[in-house]
Amino acid sequence: MKTKKQNADFLHVGEKLLAWYRTHGRDLPFRSTNDPYKIWICEIIFQQTRIEQGLNHYHNFINRFPDVETLANADTEEVLLYWKGLGYYSRALNLHKAAQQIMEDYQGIFPEKYEDILQLKGVGKYTAAAISSICFGAKIPAVDGNFYRVLSRVFADDFDVSNSSAFKYFSELTLRMMPEKHAGHFNEAMMDLGSEICKPRNPKCEICPLNKDCLAFNLGKIQDFPVKSKKVKPQDLELTYYFVQFGHSFLIKQRKEDFIWKKLYEFPVEIPESFSRYLVSMKTVLHKLTHKNLTIYIYKVNLPTKKLLNDFAKEYDFTIENLEGSSKKSFPKPLENYLKIIE
Template sequence: MDYPDFAPKLIDWYNHHQRDLPWRHTKNPYFIWLSEVILQQTRVAQGLPYYVRFTEKYPTIFDLAAADEQELMRLWQGLGYYSRARNLHATAKLVVAQLDGKFPERYADLIKLKGIGPYTAAAIASFAFGERVAVVDGNVYRVLARIFGVDQDITSTEGKKTFQSLANVLISPHNPSVYNQAIMEFGAVQCSPASPDCLLCPFQEQCVANATGQQNKLPVKAKKAPPRKRFFHYFVVEQNGKLALKQRTQKDIWQELYDFYLLEPAAPAASLDELDPNDALRALLQNASKISRSDGFVHLLTHQTIEAIFWRVTVEGEKEITLPEGLVFYSATQIEQLPKPVLIGNYLVANYTF
């Protein structure tokens, strides 16, 4: 198809089919940034309540910069990829401390901020400030690959360059903001991954994928490695109605969230002996009045599958024990306030009244 036809046709489609979403009613770069970070790796239906909660709790970048880290992580709970929340906080602090709370207006400056990559920088620069810089996300790859029949791998450096160049040529010089929103919306609504609505598509006649029946083959994406399997054995130490938790400080999933004492063998283990507890844990187990083992919990993350067993270790009230390093007893009310991985939250809901 002719390149000049592309943007007007797309914008016309958008004017008739766009969903009414709260971040579409603002030019405030802070709200646009929040929405874009929340929506990374997240469906709109899932991200929308988080966006509403964040904008209510932190209505300005000054509020976010001054936020209590633990409270922020708690608000993020369930969205996954927790480094996004930490980066939001770090960038808010920097923009407040060094830029008087004013977001940079140019793509070239935005991309220097922590947690803001090419896609988010392009979204903020174009939506808030009208800069002509094309966004390229999963939706855009799909739409361009199908309409123009581009069969390069979208995960390869070469492929990324090709799509970015094409997107830069296609973007409307008159209305880059609406164009960028239109192409993403078109990918999400009309040209969806599994069931593109080709029959009612304005690009039906020009689309290479439609003409050649390649909707399911485009875009081309190299096969991902299968998820890594991990085996978690949690020890839930319970005394006087309190449970012992610790903050995860290591560079791993769920950094800074709270979970229980954890042993992670390389292969599934059926008994405590197979787990080979260390001295601190062994001493704790010897003091327990009761130890019970849960059924397995399977928890799926994008790149990992976790098979978790919970060992409930009950210690009588008056017994003096030494908790392994990092563990602290918390009451039910305190635990409710702690940011926790969904796996831990699910276990608590299934086994306790909080």
């Protein structure tokens, strides 16, 4: 079915959404500021984390790294430690590198132009648009999954959101709705409507401020939108780790910046054949990442002497750690959970 959006009063719908937001917008701590640094941090944190789950992480991160300079000068391991529990650790690494970019290229002052913000490490079109519109008033749509869903339903628009040109298509559609001087509030209104009312499943259409204008709702076809044809098939991967210990000490090493879990700590991924006699148990863990299904085998290896542990650590460049020390380091979630079981 083709869209009937050409018959809609776009700006009227946008103004109606903005009026709803002024009354029903979520009372969130970062909405009381126009500080681009804080808006940047919150946008990165909440891209993959529910608001209620991420608020404490946001406060802790901002309290420890209150400005660009503090973050730029921090040690990478400490940044990762304060990101602990949020997952997607590459985002923390990108935040750290971007803060250093701002110090070097902009003398520590957060850039105002959308194009400059977009050049920061780890910042995509959505985040750059959110910062530009909320902090600097730029009329740029912060298009994300919420926009796709709301607009597809309101206009019964069957444009495939998995299409590579979806961002451009829905950005142009949004610009026709966006009030001239309230781009930031409009973007936040779309985020709130998409996350609180126009949900992927079981949307609350009866209290939606746009239900009289929503073609999908009035046609009884809410669940038909948005249209998405492409589905990325997850890749199945198997990983093996060895928890090599003597007494309360065990071996860890920091990962490099390739593949998954960049800069996080892990256990050895292989051991000398002579160590196989000291295997005492094996645990299988299933873990999902974006586009990856992991099966992780963790073997526990109890060495009989401290010398064996020391020699292995020295030869293969591992760090000898204990549970107390490891709590100050960041591990992939499956290994972090394993350490909790050991403890």
